[in-house]
Amino acid sequence: MIYLDYQATTPLAPEVFDAMVPWLRDQFANPHSPSRIGRAAKAAIEVARDQVAALLPPGGRVVFTSGATEALNWAIKGTRGSIVSIASEHAAVIDTLRAESAAGREVTVLPVRPDGRLDLWVARRVLGQGAGLLVAMLVNNEIGVTQPIRELASRARSVGALVLCDAVQGFGRVPIPEQCDLIAVSAHKIHGPKGIGALWIRDGVTLEPLLHGGDQEDGRSGTLSPALCVGFGVAARLMAERQDADRAHVARLWNIATERLPGWTLNGSAEHRYHGNVNVRRARLDVNRLMSECRDIAFSAGSACASGSGRPSHVLKAIGLLDAEARASIRLGFGRYTGEAELRAGLDQIVAAADRQVVR
Incomplete structure (x- = not known):
C-alpha cells in the first residue's frame, strides 16, 4: 500500500509506539490516584504536557482532551458573545457554530476567495463591529491553504475578542502566532496516537466546562490515558527535533508531485499553503472509479471527516468550484515517512488511471 493520505491521519512513529507499550502493558495505574504507581503515571503525563x-x-x-473535535467544541461552547469564523473551516467548527447559532448565539461566517484565503479587509470590517470570539484555521485540512492568522488575531484582540486557532494540520509544521488565546491540536496528525488531542489556553482565559465530573484537568473532566499522553508527548518531541528535516523532505515531495501532475488544476493558493497537501482536479474525472482502479494507493476524494456523505466538499464549494469540479478533485497528502520513489510510483498510477478515463 502506498499511503498518500496524511491529512486524514499520519503513520504512528516507531518511537511513539515503543514509548506507549509499557503504559499499555505494565504501568496501568490511574494517573489521578494518590498511590505510588498512580503518581508515576501522573509524572509521565506532565512530561508529555x-x-x-x-x-x-x-x-x-495545555489541557489534554479526547481529540481536536472535543477541544474545538469546548473552546467555542465555553466562551460567550458573538462568533466570527470562516466558510472553509473544519466540520468540527462549522457544525458546532451551527449548533450555537440554533441556540441563539450570533454567528458570522466570512467567505473565502477562489484561492481559499479570506479577504482581510472584509474580516477587519466585520471584527470592527464587535465580536466575542474569532475562530480560524491555521492550515486547511482539505486544500492546505494557510490563513493570515497573525493579522486576524491582532485585529480581533484589538476589539476585545478571543482568538481560537484550529492548528491541527499546522501543529509542529507552521508557526502558530502568539496572539492566539486558544489553540486546538491533535496527536494523530503528527505521527502520534488517535484518541487524544489538546487545547492550549492562554493564562487568564477561562472557559465554561464542556464535560462535568472529576475536573481532572482543571476545567476538563475525565480519566487520562498515560499511554496516549506519553505517545502524544513523544510525537511532539520528534516534531520539534525533526522540524527542519521534515520541512525539507516535504518540499522535495511537493516538487515531485507538482511536476508529475500535468494537466491537473491545483485547488487553492499555490503560494499560501502547507506543501504536504496537494488538492487537485481534472475535468471529467470520475473520482470513485479512480479510487477503485488505484485501490493499492491510499488517498482522498475530499475530507475523510465527510467521506461517505455523497455531498461535494464544503471547502471546495466555498472557493467557488462547481459541483462537477469538486467531485473531480482528489487530495494527496505526504510527509516524514513517504519515500520519493514511492510517491513517484503512486502518482504515475493515479495519472495513468485518470488518463484512461479522460483522454479519448
Whole structure:
C-alpha cells in the first residue's frame, strides 16, 4: 500500500509506539490516584504536557482532551458573545457554530476567495463591529491553504475578542502566532496516537466546562490515558527535533508531485499553503472509479471527516468550484515517512488511471 493520505491521519512513529507499550502493558495505574504507581503515571503525563507545550506559544497551559473535535467544541461552547469564523473551516467548527447559532448565539461566517484565503479587509470590517470570539484555521485540512492568522488575531484582540486557532494540520509544521488565546491540536496528525488531542489556553482565559465530573484537568473532566499522553508527548518531541528535516523532505515531495501532475488544476493558493497537501482536479474525472482502479494507493476524494456523505466538499464549494469540479478533485497528502520513489510510483498510477478515463 502506498499511503498518500496524511491529512486524514499520519503513520504512528516507531518511537511513539515503543514509548506507549509499557503504559499499555505494565504501568496501568490511574494517573489521578494518590498511590505510588498512580503518581508515576501522573509524572509521565506532565512530561508529555511539557513536550506538547514546547510547540506552542508561551504563557498558557495545555489541557489534554479526547481529540481536536472535543477541544474545538469546548473552546467555542465555553466562551460567550458573538462568533466570527470562516466558510472553509473544519466540520468540527462549522457544525458546532451551527449548533450555537440554533441556540441563539450570533454567528458570522466570512467567505473565502477562489484561492481559499479570506479577504482581510472584509474580516477587519466585520471584527470592527464587535465580536466575542474569532475562530480560524491555521492550515486547511482539505486544500492546505494557510490563513493570515497573525493579522486576524491582532485585529480581533484589538476589539476585545478571543482568538481560537484550529492548528491541527499546522501543529509542529507552521508557526502558530502568539496572539492566539486558544489553540486546538491533535496527536494523530503528527505521527502520534488517535484518541487524544489538546487545547492550549492562554493564562487568564477561562472557559465554561464542556464535560462535568472529576475536573481532572482543571476545567476538563475525565480519566487520562498515560499511554496516549506519553505517545502524544513523544510525537511532539520528534516534531520539534525533526522540524527542519521534515520541512525539507516535504518540499522535495511537493516538487515531485507538482511536476508529475500535468494537466491537473491545483485547488487553492499555490503560494499560501502547507506543501504536504496537494488538492487537485481534472475535468471529467470520475473520482470513485479512480479510487477503485488505484485501490493499492491510499488517498482522498475530499475530507475523510465527510467521506461517505455523497455531498461535494464544503471547502471546495466555498472557493467557488462547481459541483462537477469538486467531485473531480482528489487530495494527496505526504510527509516524514513517504519515500520519493514511492510517491513517484503512486502518482504515475493515479495519472495513468485518470488518463484512461479522460483522454479519448
